[in-house]
Amino acid sequence: MMKKLLYILFLGIGFASYSQECPDLLSPVDGATNVPVDATITWEAIPGIPGYQIRLGTTPGGGELGVTSVGSATSYTPPQGLPDNTQIYVTIILDFLFQGGSDIVCESQSFTTEDVTTPPACTSIRTPQDGAVDVSVFTNISWNYAPTATGYRVTVGTTPGGNDVVNDFDVGNVLTYNPPGEFDPNTTFYVRIVPYNENGAAPNCQESTFITGDVAPLPGCTSLITPVNGAINVPLTPFLEWVPVPGATGYRVTIGTTPTNANILDSAVFTTNSTFVIDFEPNLTFFVRIVPFNDSGEAIGCGQESFSTLLGCGPFLDLTTGEFVSFNPEVVFPPVFSFCENDDPLVLTAPIIADGYRWYSVDPFDNVSLISENRELTVDQVGDYQLEVYDIISQPGGVIECGTTVDFEVVSSEIATLERLDISEMALGLRIEVVASGNGDYEYAIDDVNGPYQDSNVFNGVQPGNHTLYVRDKNGCGVVEESFEQDLTVEGFPKFFTPNGDNINDFWQFIQPEGQNIVLTSIRIFDRYGKLLTEIRQDSQGWDGTFNGRQLPADDYWYLAIDDSNREVRGHFSLKR
Structure with missing residues (x-):
């Protein structure tokens, strides 16, 4: 269940207070134990939050294990893993900076990692790739995380098993090594990365090789001109421009909605220092990395920049009121409508005034078809329908459509x-x-x-x-x-009879109430189990308490009488002996 915190925002000479929901950890949950050191941390999504930061430490609120902005993502995998047998405190930070507010730091939650008792496995080198040729002499060496590793030793030589360049150098718990100088050109290099932890080093790790190319200067890194790093309210179709780099023949552009993915552009190559990007989503933070390159290779160590798009339809936090607001219209519409058979068609009207309306029919396979864009809809068929009501909102860079859709059903009906x-x-x-x-x-x-x-x-x-x-x-x-009318009333049916041969109450029969003329077409008599015993006429002597010539025991019996208007009355009476 989400936690609520109370915050005070100072606005000019006044202030506003509001309560803000904070997310619970989903995995590992708060208080979990024996958590793998390579676990992915996930948490609840909070509506209206444009981005999150995650802070990891060994004390409440601490960040000595890293503070990372993850954009709109609700999960994070620590790239170097987590220390074993340690209580890890996770602090989620709600990022309101791009809405003109302040970051909100949520209460820390914690879990305890597993006790690792074995050495790690070997890792694999990411760059340069094993067997790569024409590698820049300025290259760095990077590798993948080895689960449970707490550090790595790097050995580089110019012969198999050699260490004449780097000899078993302990780089600590990082995933990259930057040599103090450039590598020799046109040379084969042999690289071995050995992960280790408190239980020992990974055994029998294999070498990888790469061959350098000719000496040539690498290009430097660049930075965004527009939108600038950290910009807010960026139009949904922005023009991206970055500083041109001398000596660069092209640029690799990566854009994602979290620091670690590339779901917008993935190393797309541009030969100029600008481009348009079409239709960004509103209310999101985007992360951009631009890497210049030339024939010698790519620029090394280029950083990541970010910007945030328009607020869109919301919900977003109104700092004046402290409430989440949305530009989507509020629509209250009944879920079921009916029209009377053999009557006029049903005419429906959207319940609010808006900039536009769309009515859809929905088939049994949930396919929707647009049937009207007027405020009113005439319906003469039963089925499932949708109503979409939308407003047009002007924002910097253009206009957007903010809509609300409701489902409803149309059924037929008739008088009973x-x-x-x-x-x-x-x-x-x-x-x-x-x-x-x-x-x-x-x-x-x-x-x-x-x-x-x-x-x-x-x-x-x-x-x-x-x-x-x-x-x-x-x-x-x-x-x-x-x-x-009071026709089939209890007065006409005796409560009991005594078929004992004394000529008093020996038969059970309907007795016409005084002053009435009730005509019964049928009188049926049943036992307590619903078995039909006999059917008598109104003008007969009545029932004598026998079935197939056999006297029935003293007990309660039931009757069902039907009059000439097909109305029924039911009741019971006693047979006494």
């Missing part, structure tokens, strides 16, 4: 068809079940067309009398109603 009312006798009154059909989403009310309505189609505890039931389509397609 009321099939029947199922009425049952219960201890506290009548149970009325409303049976309705139709292609709609229905709700139910009793005795008042204005409700209250309920989702359940069952009403319990209804007192005998005259009632009206209402069924309303939730999507506005209409209300149907059904009234019934």
